[in-house]
Amino acid sequence: MTQGPHFKIALIGASGLLGRAIANELAAIIRWQVIRTAFRHGNPSTITLDIRDEGAVRQFIADQAPDAIVVAAAERRPDVCENDPVLARALNVDALGFIASAAQEIGSWVLSISTDYVFDGTRPPYRPGDTPNPLNAYGRSKLDGEQALLRSCARSCVLRLPLLYGPVIDWGESAVTGLTPAIVASAHGVGPAVMDAWATRYPTFTPDVAVVIRQLLERHEVGESVTGVMHWSGDEPMTKFDIAQRIAQVLNIDARITAQRTPIDATPRPRNSHLASDALEVLKIGQRTPFDTAIRTVLQNWPRPTSL
Template identity: 70%
Template sequence: MTIGNSDFKVILIGASGLLGRAVSSELTEQTRWQVVRTAFRHADANSVKLDIRDKEAVRTFIFEQEPDAIVVAAAERRPDVCENDPSLAKALNVDALEFIGAAANETGAWVLSISTDYVFDGTQPPYRPDDAPNPLNAYGRSKLDGERALMQSIARSCVLRLPLLYGPVTDWSESAVTSLVPAIVKSGVDNVPAIMDAWATRYPTFTPDVAIVIRQLLERCESAKAVKGVVHWSGNESMTKFDIAGCIARVLRLDAKIHCQQTPADATPRPKDCHLASAALDNMDIGRRTAFEVGIRAVLDSWPKPTVSRQTT
């Protein structure tokens, strides 16, 4: 369960999720650190099963492991679930960060937690880390409360806010980018248009790029230059879901019928444009940005091609 042989030890909480898997791969391939992975429902032979809602279990685990750094990629990140189950959102997105932060504060670990651009209302982009948050939905509110809970429990901590993520998936529904694929493919089969939002602007960001950002932040921690406070990281291509769907159709060479919708249609309110200004990390030479078409092609290439009519050129 522990991989690597250097003295620097990292706990990765939420190694089974969309982002956690990319971070797990990056740390295994690019470092010699000891990496201890945790998961919950998807715990396997390479991870420890840990329910981060269990305060005593979290505390015992951190005291036993005595890590140098903890990366928290576990969360409830589905806005509709947070809206309908606020106690689950609080337990995972707020209380667990307080438990982790308090234990890490006692053992001396640095904690990096992942947050979201949804802490902003999307009316005045771009957003810098010290701009006033104003979340529009329960997910954004819980993530903002979690940022505060962590930073109140441990000063030696960093919150990395990220926008819409995509990357290698185990199921199309795992990311709000790849979740568009079935409707796009279906529109090419039965000619029923796929309706895509052209109102909200997103900055789709590739999880392997974020994994590099996290590895570089951990390297700074290892060399006693740990970053503290809130930082932002974002891809730099502004796209609506309509744009994203068009790119996916092109990459798949599908004759898809994609129609745009100019007004918000989600049941849960979402911000219009939360572009995150990433200057602080850029100035530290941290990060890599993969072009969306390149990243989504890599994701789609890892799946069997849809068997529908295709453009011939």
């Protein structure tokens, strides 16, 4: 195990909602070398990599020979996965198999991101050893990806996360900030914003997740690698209806928000898939920013929506 300035990390999927937060967190650790990849939204400091291309993935890992690989690239939109299961499998399952196999050959530790949607939401809170039962194609693809990684790479960790939000490039990057246009429109007389009040979610701030990942990397750096399945989650239960009200308060607008108390999504979703985070908390790993504080930061750092 190399340490200090020779500790090299490959961050695959550095341009996405979570990837950007991880990149920012890791950039502060000057003793580490972080190699970032992106598929479409790269920049001069980022290597373009299509994780569906097995040859390119294997070549990248062989050339860079990282001590650790963080995989933040995925197809995370449930409706897209439902309608395009081939794409979901290519990104969420097959790509992880390529990465795991190449990492195993050079002894890299791999951390991959998964989801609370591997559970059916009927018996929360869920611990890492609980039996998954995904309700949709997204959850199935992520579960298959977990198994592909853990089966092929002995030194690997799956980090399951719930609904994520954080600094965004556009509102739709997160299902939390994605509520904002309808909330703002409702305050401009377009009609009430109808928000789900059936499913309980645990919104989790991406900079907090980035701290968890940095702490896991620090353990790996000193030879105390965490392996297997781990959970991390925010600890404030709320429905999208609740979230929308909190966003309206932060924006200080008189939004008209209506509660939808039965599920209407075309793609089935779990009602409450709360992830228990005790296993990481015991390791003194974790950070949680209160939702109101975090969402205020996100909304204040984005041009104020007016007539979206």
